Each structure stands twice: as structure tokens, then as C-alpha cells.
Amino acid sequence: MIQLDNLALARSGRTILHGLSTTLEPGAIHVVLGPNGTGKTTLLRAMAGDLPLAGGAITHGEHSRGAQSPGRRVLEAWRRDFAYMPQDCSTEVSLSVLEVVVLGNLGQIGLRLDDEQLQRAMEKLSQVGIAHLAGRSIGSLSGGQRQMAFFAQVLMREPKVMLLDEPVSALDLRHQIALLDRVRQETRSRNLVTVVVLHDLNLACQYADNLLVLVEGQLAASGHPGEIVTAELLQSTYGVAVDILKDRQGRPVVQPLSAQAFA
Numbered sequence: 051m052i053q054l055d056n057l058a059l060a061r062s063g064r065t066i067l068h069g070l071s072t073t074l075e076p077g078a079i080h081v082v083l084g085p086n087g088t089g090k091t092t093l094l095r096a097m098a099g100d101l102p103l104a105g106g107a108i109t110h111g112e113h114s115r116g117a118q119s120p121g122r123r124v125l126e127a128w129r130r131d132f133a134y135m136p137q138d139c140s141t142e143v144s145l146s147v148l149e150v151v152v153l154g155n156l157g158q159i160g161l162r163l164d165d166e167q168l169q170r171a172m173e174k175l176s177q178v179g180i181a182h183l184a185g186r187s188i189g190s191l192s193g194g195q196r197q198m199a200f201f202a203q204v205l206m207r208e209p210k211v212m213l214l215d216e217p218v219s220a221l222d223l224r225h226q227i228a229l230l231d232r233v234r235q236e237t238r239s240r241n242l243v244t245v246v247v248l249h250d251l252n253l254a255c256q257y258a259d260n261l262l263v264l265v266e267g268q269l270a271a272s273g274h275p276g277e278i279v280t281a282e283l284l285q286s287t288y289g290v291a292v293d294i295l296k297d298r299q300g301r302p303v304v305q306p307l308s309a310q311a312f313a
């Protein structure tokens with residue numbers, strides 16, 4: 051379980067996150083939604099330990115990070131347990147796809163790579179459907195293929211907490227569903243705390259066990275999609291009129307009607 055207590059974070063003197071508190075249960079997919087620039091990436095990077103907090107605390111098991119620099123044991127726990135996949139998967143490094151995936155297991159790699167590491171990396175590439183790209187240079191892949199390679203790297207880490215920032219933004223429909231199905235399977239079978247940023251409201255409603263709606267750095271709503279997604283919430287969050295339908299499982303399906311004119 052991860053506990054966020056009254057998180058505050060500022061960048062260049064501007065408050066980005068404030069008063070953010072929630073509990074993230076394991077074995078569940080927590081989807082973060084919200085307008086552009088509202089603090090979703092900032093929240094994930096803060097959780098990953100990339101950005102310092104101005105106040106509040108993030109607790110993972112017996113370890114907590116607050117505004118003070120974390121101690122060695124806390125850093126070790128974070129390094130071991132958290133895997134973060136950034137929104138931007140572009141890279142200048144000249145490594146093969148297989149090497150990038152192996153790097154997910156950096157903590158366990160010695161001076162020589164053994165066959166088991168390579169075999170595991172190949173398995174992860176197979177699981178995301180790009181084993182055939184293992185020998186290609188990472189820089190030569192398409193945006194979507196690169197996203198799948200970096201997701202394979204996250205799987206290679208075998209984390210306890212998986213933080214994925216818009217992991218399907220460059221993927222076609224089939225690959226979006228394949229990747230999110232894999233996220234769900236890993237989350238359930240390994241009892242992970244999984245946090246995923248998505249912009250697609252219908253994918254969010256389909257895959258989220260818990261939705262976190264972030265508006266201007268604060269939690270505007272949270273809960274199961276079927277309980278919290280209403281036309282009023284989406285109108286106030288995005289300034290878009292919508293109809294809410296229901297799918298076969300009774301989950302919301304969002305049909306946008308019209309956006310308010312830009313101010």
C-alpha cells in the first residue's frame with residue numbers, strides 16, 4: 051500500500067501539487083486523469099522520488115519520504131521497489147532493444163551478463179510482442195515500438211510499484227489493449243501498486259479500479275469509475291459537455307458533445 055499525505059510540491063517558485071492525500075491499495079490499477087498541465091507527471095515523478103516534496107509525505111510499507119532528504123535505507127527501498135516509465139520515451143543512447151530491457155535490472159547486473167538475464171529480457175520482449183525487435187537499435191524504433199520496449203524494461207525490474215506515464219499514447223488500438231491487459235495481469239498476479247496516467251477517458255474507465263482526477267494540483271475526485279464518473283465531473287474538469295453511457299459491464303462510456311470555446 052502507498053499512502054500520500056498532504057503532498058505539496060513547487061517548481062520554479064510555483065505551487066504545482068498541494069493538499070494531495072490518498073491511499074493506493076496493492077493489486078489495483080490507479081488511473082490518474084486530468085487536463086494538460088495539471089500535475090499528473092509531477093505527481094508520478096514525486097512518487098518515483100525524482101522531484102523533492104515541499105511538504106507532506108509518501109509512505110511505502112515501513113518507509114516514508116518527506117521534504118527532508120531520504121536516508122540510505124529509504125533510498126534503497128525506493129530503488130528496489132519502484133519502476134517509473136516516463137511520458138517521453140525518446141532516447142539518444144546507442145543501445146539495442148535487448149540491452150535497454152536488460153538495464154531494467156541494473157541492480158542485479160554484474161560485470162558480465164549471464165544467459166539467464168538475457169533470457170528473461172527476451173521473455174519480457176515476447177510478453178509485449180516485440181521479441182523480433184530485440185537486436186535493433188533503440189533509436190531506430192517507431193514511437194510506439196519504443197514505448198513497448200520501455201514497458202518491457204519496467205517488467206524486467208519486477209517492481210512492487212509500477213508508475214506509468216501515458217504508456218499507450220503512441221500505440222494503436224490493438225497494442226493499447228495488449229499493453230493495458232498486461233498491466234492488469236501483472237498488477238493482479240504480483241499484487242503491485244500500479245499508477246497509470248491516461249488521457250483516454252474510455253480506456254481509463256475500462257481499466258481503472260480507482261480513478262484519481264487531478265485538477266490544478268489537487269484531487270478533485272477519486273473512486274471507482276462507476277461511482278465517480280458523471281457528466282458534471284467531466285464538465286467541471288475539462289469544460290466539455292458529455293453524455294455518459296454504460297458498457298456491458300456497467301462501466302461508464304464517455305461521449306463528448308461540445309467543448310466550451312477557449313478563453
Ligand SMILES: Nc1ncnc2c1ncn2[C@@H]1O[C@H](COP(=O)(O)OP(=O)(O)OP(=O)(O)O)[C@@H](O)[C@H]1O
Nearest residue numbers: 061062064066084085086087088089090091092093
Ligand atoms: N521544470 C519545470 N519548471 C517549472 N514548471 C514546470 C516544470 N515542469 C513542469 N512544470 C509545470 O508544472 C505543471 C504541471 O506539469 P505536469 O507535467 O505535471 O502536467 P501534466 O498534468 O502531466 O500535463 P500533460 O497532460 O500535458 O502531460 C505545468 O504547469 C508545467 O508547466
